[in-house]
Amino acid sequence: MVAGVQILSKSASQAQAEILTDGALQFLAALHRTFESTRQSLLAAREDAQRRFDSGVPLDFPPETANIRADPTWLCAPPAPGLEDRRVEITGPTERKMVINALNSGAKTFMADFEDSTAPTFANLLNGQVNLRDAIRRQIDFEIAGKKYKLTDKPAVLIVRPRGWHLDEPRVTVDNAPMSGSMFDFALYFYHNAKELVKRGSGPYFYLPKMEHYKEARLWNDIFLFSQSYLGMPHGTVRATVLIETLPAAFQMDEILFELRNHSSGLNCGRWDYIFSAIKKRRADRTAILPDRKDVTMTVGFMDAYVRLLIKTCHRRKVAAMGGMAAQIPIKNDPKANEIAMEKVKADKLREVTYGHDGTWIAHPLIHGIARQVFDEHMLGPNQYHVLREEFNVASSDLLNYSVPGGKVTVEGVHGNIACALAYCAAWLGGNGCVPLNYLMEDAATAEITRVQLWQWVRYGVRDETGQPITVEYIDKLIGEIAPTIKKLVPAATEDHIHITAQYLKGQIRQQWPSEFLTSDLMPYLSAADGVDAKWHKSML
Incomplete structure (x- = not known):
């Protein structure tokens, strides 16, 4: 038992005993007591910002950080081991079989997801932590129904996505307040695995979702500094890629990279959440109505502008500009339909690599070959940081251009x-x-x-x-x-x-x-x- 910490779930399990150790709970409590008040103030700031948007104040680049955007001299940290080449990244939940299949997919990295592709039951969260711990130590092999699942000798590099700042973890309280889901997911993975990852030539790498302001990135950076000191690790060991998947964050890409610069490994176009945020943040603006979601492609104004700005910003700071998700899965019983779907994947990946992206996302191992072939053909080096795209000039009006030619509500x-x-x-x-x-x-x-x-x-x-x-x-x-x-x-x-x-x-x-x-x-x-x-x-x- 750790003073002030309560586990409220009644469904105790072996995973809970292995993961929620006294040492881990002490770390959770330390993070909560140090940073929870800041998280709450940042969430309140989101509400204040939304009220301004609703009143008609337009989104724009922050005037107080113009000097950060204009300064060409600052750069982010160099790529950490295993993150130099990220041409294809596979994503998925942390279920045991899926972890093995993703790590064996041939993709350069695997984003193990505690966020949008995981329903956060307590069992899912804790079993996921066990699965990642075992995968790192090459102890995840298992057999079911006569079929064996075993890691290859060179699995993908592991990156973990914790939940966003907005979500609580109501099954664990510290001093009678629910924990942050973000801190819960991050802390358990970091506490149990950070040193082991470094020992094996990798490191604790993360994807950070749904941020809306550079001060939210500052909070993550402070947590990284605190956590590395807590475990006696050198600062700069952590690396984090930020998903630009909210409309406000698109106006603060430089600032987000600046806040995380010693721990940064780039930005990612989280395009589906970005569309969601684009509607939600301009909810009071009847000129911001979008048609069927299938018509809101990456070539429409506000989507294309955010991609161009992300690539230019990342390459100026020498970090990865990651592309978006290919959500398609193979259509086994309809060859013609499957061919059409795979051609869409190919065209999407070709657009990304020729624009200057350094990698892309896939959701299914059988899509890997298509994405990999396109990037191998058009990206001969490990990345495209040298493709500066100085010709990409994006104004705030471009990021707010919701015109969708030919789009309809059907x-x-x-x-x-x-x-x-x-x-x-x-x-x-x-x-x-x-x-x-x-x-x-x-x-x-x-x-x-x-x-x-x-x-x-x-x-x-x-x-x-x-x-x-x-x-x-x-x-x-x-x-x-x-x-x-x-x-x-x-x-x-x-x-x-x-x-x-x-x-x-x-x-x-x-x-x-x-x-x-x-x-x-x-x-x-x-x-x-x-x-x-x-x-x-x-x-x-």
């Missing part, structure tokens, strides 16, 4: 958004955060797009291409029709979870403003299932 788009939101959230409530839907690997980011698009279309009285107004009553009717079909998409979904999700979606389209994150909204159900008393939940829906 009947199919409305139906698809409802089906995706219902199916994903029902699966998430059942403990699965990575769901194949219509031959795409969907995570929380795409479900978030569907949720806020439905809200936006209802709020501003949008009509679909047939002239049908998208109203509360119309969406209610469609939810009633689509909900009974969800088990065909997600066979493991329970009727109860589908009902909860349907009611949640109906509530969302009725709100003045959409909730910040569906994961925050639905988290009370997961913690209640873990036996946590309702008094520890921010709300029960």
Whole structure:
């Protein structure tokens, strides 16, 4: 027992005993007591910023940091061992079999995800920590149903994504307050593995999600400094890649790199969350309505501008500019459809590498060969830091150009958004955060797009291409029709979870403003299932 720390989950397990040791809990408590007040103030600052956006104050590059953007002399840290060449990165949750398959995929790195592709049940989080610990020590091999899973001699380099700053970890409290999910995920991985990783020629590497301000990057940097000192490791051992997946962060790329510069390994185009944020942050602006999500491609104005700015910014500071996710998965029973899907992957990766990206993301091992071939052909060295792209000049108006030529709100788009939101959230409530839907690997980011698009279309009285107004009553009717079909998409979904999700979606389209994150909204159900008393939940829906 550690003074002031409580484990509220009633489902004790072997993983819990192995991971939540006294030493780990003491580290968690130290991080919480040192940094939680800063996290809370930064979350409050997000709310203040949103009120300014709602009042009509436009997003822009911060005037107080103009000198940082203008100064050409500062650079980020050189690539850490194993991060010089990141041409293909595979991502996925931390389930044991998936960890082995991802590490064996041939990709240069594997982003093990505690965030958007993991439903944060306590078992998922703790078992994931056990799996990563075992993978680092080459002790993850296992056999099931006569099939053996074994690591190759040269697995991918491991990078871990903790949850975003907004999420609490309600099953662990320090001094009668829930922990930060970010600090919980980071701290357990760092405490158990940082020294072992260095001993094996690698290091503690991270992907940092959903930041909205450079001061949030400063908080991460302070945590890295504290944690390295706590374990007696040299400062600069940690490396972190930041996902630029919120609209405010796109205006602060230089500043985010500057705050993390001694621990930075670059930026990533988290494009699905970026679309979600682009709608949410301009929720009060009826000129910012977007059409079907399939029409919001990387070539439309605000998406193309953010890519160009990210590449130019990263290469100016000598760090990786990582491309976005290819969410496609192989279509085994339809060769023609599979060929079309794979051509889309190839075209997307060709756009990325010729623009100047240093690597890209995939969601399925069988996509690796396609992405790798494109990058091998067009990126002969380990990266493209030398491609400075000085001709990429991006103004604030470019980042706010939501014009989508030819884009429409269609009947199919409305139906698809409802089906995706219902199916994903029902699966998430059942403990699965990575769901194949219509031959795409969907995570929380795409479900978030569907949720806020439905809200936006209802709020501003949008009509679909047939002239049908998208109203509360119309969406209610469609939810009633689509909900009974969800088990065909997600066979493991329970009727109860589908009902909860349907009611949640109906509530969302009725709100003045959409909730910040569906994961925050639905988290009370997961913690209640873990036996946590309702008094520890921010709300029960």
